[in-house]
Amino acid sequence: xxxxxxxxxxxxxxxxxxxxxxxxxxxxxxxxxxxxxxxxxxxxxxxxxxxxxxxxxxxxxxxxxxxxxxxxxxxxxxxxxxxxxxxxxxxxxxxxxxxxxxxxxxxxxxxxxxxxxxxxxxxxxxxxxxxxxxxxxxxxxxxxxxxxxxxxxxxxxxxxxxxxxxxxxxxxxxxxxxxxxxxxxxxxxxxxxxxxxxxxxxxxxxxxxxxxxxxxxxxxxxxxxxxxxxxxxxxxxxxxxxxxxxxxxxxxxxxxxxxxxxxxxxxxxxxxxxxxxxxxxxxxxxxxxxxxxxxxxxxxxxxxxxxxxxxxxxxxxxxxxxxxxxxxxxxxxxxxxxxxxxxxxxxxxxxxxxxxxxxxxxxxxxxxxxxxxxxxxxxxxxxxxxxxxxxxxxxxxxxxxxxxxxxxxxxxxxxxxxxxxxxxxxxxxxxxxxxxxxxxxxxxxxxxxxxxxxxxxxxxxxxxxxxxxxxxxxxxxxxxxxxxxxxxxxxxxxxxxxxxxxxxxxxxxxxxxxxxxxxxxxxxxxxxxxxxxxxxxxxxxxxxxxxxxxxxxxxxxxxxxxxxxxxxxxxxx
RNA sequence: CGGGGCGUAGCGCAGUCCGGUAGCGCAUCUGGUUUGGGACCAGAGGGCCGGAGGUUCGAAUCCUCUCGCCCCGACCA
Numbered sequence: 345x346x347x348x349x350x351x352x353x354x355x356x357x358x359x360x361x362x363x364x365x366x367x368x369x370x371x372x373x374x375x376x377x378x379x380x381x382x383x384x385x386x387x388x389x390x391x392x393x394x395x396x397x398x399x400x401x402x403x404x405x406x407x408x409x410x411x412x413x414x415x416x417x418x419x420x421x422x423x424x425x426x427x428x429x430x431x432x433x434x435x436x437x438x439x440x441x442x443x444x445x446x447x448x449x450x451x452x453x454x455x456x457x458x459x460x461x462x463x464x465x466x467x468x469x470x471x472x473x474x475x476x477x478x479x480x481x482x483x484x485x486x487x488x489x490x491x492x493x494x495x496x497x498x499x500x501x502x503x504x505x506x507x508x509x510x511x512x513x514x515x516x517x518x519x520x521x522x523x524x525x526x527x528x529x530x531x532x533x534x535x536x537x538x539x540x541x542x543x544x545x546x547x548x549x550x551x552x553x554x555x556x557x558x559x560x561x562x563x564x565x566x567x568x569x570x571x572x573x574x575x576x577x578x579x580x581x582x583x584x585x586x587x588x589x590x591x592x593x594x595x596x597x598x599x600x601x602x603x604x605x606x607x608x609x610x611x612x613x614x615x616x617x618x619x620x621x622x623x624x625x626x627x628x629x630x631x632x633x634x635x636x637x638x639x640x641x642x643x644x645x646x647x648x649x650x651x652x653x654x655x656x657x658x659x660x661x662x663x664x665x666x667x668x669x670x671x672x673x674x675x676x677x678x679x680x681x682x683x684x685x686x687x688x689x690x691x692x693x694x695x696x697x698x699x700x701x702x703x704x705x706x707x708x709x710x711x712x713x714x715x716x717x718x719x720x721x722x723x724x725x726x727x728x729x730x731x732x733x734x735x736x737x738x739x740x741x742x743x744x745x746x747x748x749x750x751x752x753x754x755x756x757x758x759x760x761x762x763x764x765x766x767x768x769x770x771x772x773x774x775x776x777x778x779x780x781x782x783x784x785x786x787x788x789x790x791x792x793x794x795x796x797x798x799x800x801x802x803x804x805x806x807x808x809x810x811x812x813x814x815x816x817x818x819x820x821x822x823x824x825x826x827x828x829x830x831x832x833x834x835x836x837x838x839x840x841x842x843x844x845x846x847x848x849x850x851x852x853x854x855x856x857x858x859x860x861x862x863x864x865x866x867x868x869x870x871x872x873x874x875x876x877x878x879x880x881x882x883x884x885x886x887x888x889x890x891x892x893x894x895x896x897x898x899x900x901x902x903x904x905x906x907x908x909x910x911x912x913x914x915x916x917x
Numbered sequence: 918c919g920g921g922g923c924g925u926a927g928c929g930c931a932g933u934c935c936g937g938u939a940g941c942g943c944a945u946c947u948g949g950u951u952u953g954g955g956a957c958c959a960g961a962g963g964g965c966c967g968g969a970g971g972u973u974c975g976a977a978u979c980c981u982c983u984c985g986c987c988c989c990g991a992c993c994a
Binding site (some may be wrong): 355356 | 918951985987
């Protein structure tokens with residue numbers, strides 16, 4: 345491809361709205377342009393990268409035995425009503441009406457669509473296992489799209505859904521996807537960390553996210569170096585200290601605490617550690633108030649709480665709701681009360697003795713609070729947020745925290761969708777059973793962004809050869825007719841050898857062309873300039889290492905093949 | 918949704934306080950000189966100053982309303 349005929353609109357300056365490297369470089373290297381918040385136009389170069397990633401994904405999915413489908417992106421409300429998610433998906437799902445007033449959703453995910461389709465095409469255990477996938481657009485009305493294509497309203501996802509007869513089958517399908525994902529990310533040049541994850545609104549019981557470690561990651565990961573435990577903070581547990589011996593119980597006493605509302609205030613006021621306070625927070629779970637109680641030195645993990653409650657919506661209660669429920673202003677709630685409210689206790693609460701908590705009266709706290717005596721613990725769960733340095737739940741060593749970008753997510757779903765959608769097959773005994781499902785997603789655009797995050801320098805992108813839009817950037821520096829002819833000749837030679845080459849035949853100064861070559865970051869740069877015209881040796885330079893060599897015309901094609909092969913081997917599985 | 922910031926040429930920005938012919942750099946076009954790390958000279962094109970109302974002799978600038986964008990937070994497969 346000749347650059348004079350192929351738009352690669354590089355920019356000298358950073359776009360004003362880009363705050364992360366991948367976003368900045370995608371725009372500056374001419375891969376994409378922003379259309380609106382969370383919506384991007386892919387220019388020819390960016391599209392080629394997407395295609396390369398998609399090719400790798402498709403090859404590995406096919407190799408793992410999955411079969412490709414293509415679902416409509418416009419889905420009927422009826423489909424979502426079957427599973428109940430028309431109601432539970434919330435405003436994240438973009439809903440529209442046609443001219444007749446019929447309701448549709450722009451699909452944010454495709455469990456229903458695949459389950460519905462599979463329902464109509466299989467009927468026997470002999471048809472299973474089946475792993476159906478597609479590479480298709482998803483729409484999500486994100487509250488705040490950001491970081492370029494890392495969180496956008498419209499994006500390409502590879503989503504796969506496995507159907508098995510039993511847990512053993514599901515385990516096999518799940519492990520096959522796990523392996524496929526490792527292969528995919530390795531081939532894309534990405535270092536990923538698989539972590540235990542929260543299953544969120546997808547339901548299910550086991551899931552792992554593939555995280556690309558990065559400063560700008562939106563997820564916090566807790567990692568144990570000594571035993572290998574790795575979890576998303578949303579899901580992470582931590583080792584609890586053994587319960588201290590319970591001393592003599594003090595009497596429950598009201599203490600006047602004017603304007604002492606926060607844990608910090610209480611620590612100052614009582615002159616004791618935060619861990620003996622029973623922090624009580626009011627939430628609204630699917631419309632009903634819930635009190636969550638936890639030791640004062642810890643925070644509530646709302647994902648854990650939500651999952652324990654089985655709620656689809658969980659919000660912090662407003663100040664007025666808190667007053668209504670506890671009959672006291674915010675800051676004085678506590679589990680020692682006589683009003684009816686569902687209360688969930690973190691498992692650490694039972695170990696607190698002679699604690700302090702709000703008395704549900706303005707400016708009053710209780711001291712000498714003892715679980716079991718002063719209040720009854722019925723709902724108890726791990727609802728605490730694990731933080732860096734907490735002991736690992738498996739081995740007790742201190743955990744490290746790291747940020748990560750989620751590029752893939754695999755779930756064991758169970759029969760939630762096969763049940764609600766009425767998908768059944770006959771087993772060997774002729775009995776009707778619901779297949780067990782798994783689901784597996786990869787964000788393609790986000791993968792592209794993550795690759796740039798991991799592969800760039802001050803000069804621009806450094807593409808792993810496996811996803812590079814072209815392999816070779818040929819710079820022609822001659823200006824005389826004969827010099828241009830010689831550069832054209834090299835271009836023809838490389839192209840005819842079947843190597844993907846972008847030929848910078850523009851009439852620009854050398855510095856400008858080299859700058860663009862670095863910015864766009866193709867793996868190999870070939871320069872046909874003064875040196876070539878004088879000695880017949882072209883300069884060949886690797887973007888990744890900066891290594892330079894001189895190659896004669898007759899050797900160029902074979903040398904480029906060798907270099908591309910060497911580069912590829914770095915990302916082979 | 919709360920807090921903060923910003924909308925002026927394709928991109929990056931100044932001008933807004935204090936109303937008076939809409940500017941700068943990059944990019945683009947023409948001519949010339951240059952050519953191994955983002956060249957130089959001369960000339961040129963390109964704007965409903967986000968939109969709508971208002972105040973005023975006169976509005977990019979002041980007032981009201983609105984739309985959009987960015988950041989932090991809340992939120993979120």
